[in-house]
Amino acid sequence: MSTTSAEIKPGKASLLYDPKIRGYVYQFALLAVVGFLIWSAASNAIENLRAQKIASGFGFWHNAAGFDVNQKLIPFSASGSTYGQAFWVGLLNTLLVASIGIVLSTFLGFFVGVARLSSNWIVSKLAMIYVEVIRNLPLLLQLFFWYNAVLKPLPNPRQSIELPAGFLLNNRGLYVPDPQFGPGGNLIIWALLIGLVATFVFRFWARKQQAATGKQYPIGLVAFGLIIVLPLLVYFATGRPITFVYPELAGFNLRGGIQIFPEFVALLVGLTTYTAGFIAEVVRAGILAVSKGQTEAANALGLRAGPTLKLVVIPQAMRVIIPPLTSNYLNLTKNSSLAVAIGYPDLVQVFTGTVLNQTGQAVEVVAITMAVYLTISLVTSFFMNIYNKRMALVER
Amino acid sequence: MKQVIRAALIAVTAAICASGAQAQSPTLAQVKNRGILHCGSGTGLAGFGIPDQQGNWSGMDVDVCRAVASAIFNDPAKVKFIPLSAKDRFTSLQSGEVDLLSRTTTWTISRDTALGLNFAGVNYYDGQGFMVRKKLGVDSVLKLAGASICTQQGTTTELNLADYFRSNKIKYEVVAFASNQETVKAYEAGRCDAFTTDASGLYAERLTLSNPDDHMVLPEIISKEPLGPVVRHGDDVWLDIVKWSLFAMINAEELGVTKANADEMLKSDNPEVKRFVGTEGKFGEPMGLTNDWAYRIVKHVGNYGESFERNVGSGSLLKIARGQNALWTKGGLQYAPPIR
Numbered sequence: 001m002s003t004t005s006a007e008i009k010p011g012k013a014s015l016l017y018d019p020k021i022r023g024y025v026y027q028f029a030l031l032a033v034v035g036f037l038i039w040s041a042a043s044n045a046i047e048n049l050r051a052q053k054i055a056s057g058f059g060f061w062h063n064a065a066g067f068d069v070n071q072k073l074i075p076f077s078a079s080g081s082t083y084g085q086a087f088w089v090g091l092l093n094t095l096l097v098a099s100i101g102i103v104l105s106t107f108l109g110f111f112v113g114v115a116r117l118s119s120n121w122i123v124s125k126l127a128m129i130y131v132e133v134i135r136n137l138p139l140l141l142q143l144f145f146w147y148n149a150v151l152k153p154l155p156n157p158r159q160s161i162e163l164p165a166g167f168l169l170n171n172r173g174l175y176v177p178d179p180q181f182g183p184g185g186n187l188i189i190w191a192l193l194i195g196l197v198a199t200f201v202f203r204f205w206a207r208k209q210q211a212a213t214g215k216q217y218p219i220g221l222v223a224f225g226l227i228i229v230l231p232l233l234v235y236f237a238t239g240r241p242i243t244f245v246y247p248e249l250a251g252f253n254l255r256g257g258i259q260i261f262p263e264f265v266a267l268l269v270g271l272t273t274y275t276a277g278f279i280a281e282v283v284r285a286g287i288l289a290v291s292k293g294q295t296e297a298a299n300a301l302g303l304r305a306g307p308t309l310k311l312v313v314i315p316q317a318m319r320v321i322i323p324p325l326t327s328n329y330l331n332l333t334k335n336s337s338l339a340v341a342i343g344y345p346d347l348v349q350v351f352t353g354t355v356l357n358q359t360g361q362a363v364e365v366v367a368i369t370m371a372v373y374l375t376i377s378l379v380t381s382f383f384m385n386i387y388n389k390r391m392a393l394v395e396r
Numbered sequence: 397m398k399q400v401i402r403a404a405l406i407a408v409t410a411a412i413c414a415s416g417a418q419a420q421s422p423t424l425a426q427v428k429n430r431g432i433l434h435c436g437s438g439t440g441l442a443g444f445g446i447p448d449q450q451g452n453w454s455g456m457d458v459d460v461c462r463a464v465a466s467a468i469f470n471d472p473a474k475v476k477f478i479p480l481s482a483k484d485r486f487t488s489l490q491s492g493e494v495d496l497l498s499r500t501t502t503w504t505i506s507r508d509t510a511l512g513l514n515f516a517g518v519n520y521y522d523g524q525g526f527m528v529r530k531k532l533g534v535d536s537v538l539k540l541a542g543a544s545i546c547t548q549q550g551t552t553t554e555l556n557l558a559d560y561f562r563s564n565k566i567k568y569e570v571v572a573f574a575s576n577q578e579t580v581k582a583y584e585a586g587r588c589d590a591f592t593t594d595a596s597g598l599y600a601e602r603l604t605l606s607n608p609d610d611h612m613v614l615p616e617i618i619s620k621e622p623l624g625p626v627v628r629h630g631d632d633v634w635l636d637i638v639k640w641s642l643f644a645m646i647n648a649e650e651l652g653v654t655k656a657n658a659d660e661m662l663k664s665d666n667p668e669v670k671r672f673v674g675t676e677g678k679f680g681e682p683m684g685l686t687n688d689w690a691y692r693i694v695k696h697v698g699n700y701g702e703s704f705e706r707n708v709g710s711g712s713l714l715k716i717a718r719g720q721n722a723l724w725t726k727g728g729l730q731y732a733p734p735i736r
Contacts, residue, residue, distance in 0.1 A: 054512030357550030
């Protein structure tokens, strides 16, 4: 009787011993295990929800919300709006505070970071104290501090503090005159847009000219003319079509004008100062990472301190700065969810708070919220990575 | 042979014992196993559930938990109170972190059905009210047009507020906070003109303000807020235990059984009292409890009236009148089904 080993083809190793095939098999097995775990967790949750007769699914999205939110960037009311719209209200509030916070904390962080390296003893020590104090206190405490610091000293609406240009300040917030565009008002916005684009084009052209001929053009002056003077000229030319609705006392509160809520201010100030503390250190690390020889070389070429920092040091420091800067942007966005503690209606407060509680659908609501934060973070990283690539050392 | 007979006897006895306790509640088994009841309570509301400086909890809602613990363990101290904010409470109960939720929770249809919960009766009939500063010069909710109103999010209060102002066509601004403490703090700091919650809560919170006399509660009650203990779907016997622990307190008041006279009542000839204290009938066994379960509750916690007066009534700082919470025999709404 012959053995069946004759079936193995000579000259070719068994599939069992092929490292590539084996690699695939292991990968597949791992994938299957992970998939099974996710599937069993999900089906377990669904089974338990059904056993306790808890409503599940995403049908609640279109149900009437029945509650109100004070700060809303899109129309929302208890009477006609749905839980889905409440989600968008919360999301936009999160994005609003996060985006403004990112911009402000970047400016403040760069300022403090550079100040910490200043040769002026007082300036550098003040920057150091700022960083050490802000960085070492829990953000939640800082938010409580800012909220109470913003709220407590302010008077009630009947004794509002009058600020220049019709601004009013009280413990309900800052009231800003609401601009109303009359006929021709749109032209001013167009003028502003044209000014912005023209400035951008001019800057591009001026840079190119400088690279080719070495001649410098007054970019700042041209930008001022295009962005500020041009819209102003149009404003007067069209007969001053912008009028303002000024806030005034009506009943308990002020009516008219745009209201900036104290919760928003407290959250924005808290997030900005906190994140700026970290960004300052990132900036300092980035600048110190640039070899001293670069500064000395710039000095030898006759560049003054300002241009040296702007043209030589910062561009090289950016390579070190951008990756940790991205992390800080992501942290700021995620930290904005602490808004819930001081009553700012962000995504977590409105959606994971009120909507979750009114519908009782914790699994769905929390899953959606996590997906949203993940998306925001991935999008932020994506753009920062593109920027990072552009700034990276180009090797030839 | 002898051994076989003995084994058979043991088996038969075990079977009889098991059939005596036919009702099996997984939650009860778990609580007994653990040796302590996990009770979801509020984060601190005077009169309903608040810890003192030594960490001893007291209040109307706390007494319900103590009653359940007394019925199970014959010891009102075997309760662990887990403070839950309004928005976390249902998730906590659904996920099994607490066995029972007793924290001024309003009974509504959506909570009773879609949230997978069961309400075990009403231990306090409440309604939503408003508190304002006296110097605001307002004597009615209808005069609060344009006002800022502080409230706690994730509550029926938040929804009633929207409903009431919408149906009366009054504009207002809502400022919602996650915790009760933050809400009151913001009201006190002047962020809002009015603070709204259940009327009982208003009386309790007013006393925590730095100058209680500067504030007043408006006369309108804008909603029905029947507050009661809550359990999860899926364990009917556990629902019975919690429901009847509350009913026992109310029945005790009606029967005149008090903390002080509970032991005397064991010798009573009144058949109703005999059934209550367990000297007649076997009413505890179907729930997996002892037959003197109701006696234990009154002995350790007292009857409903005692609990009311001690926590929110004349014996407390709140001085709330019985009102709707009087027994049905005295013109109130508190009415418990009979023990028989």
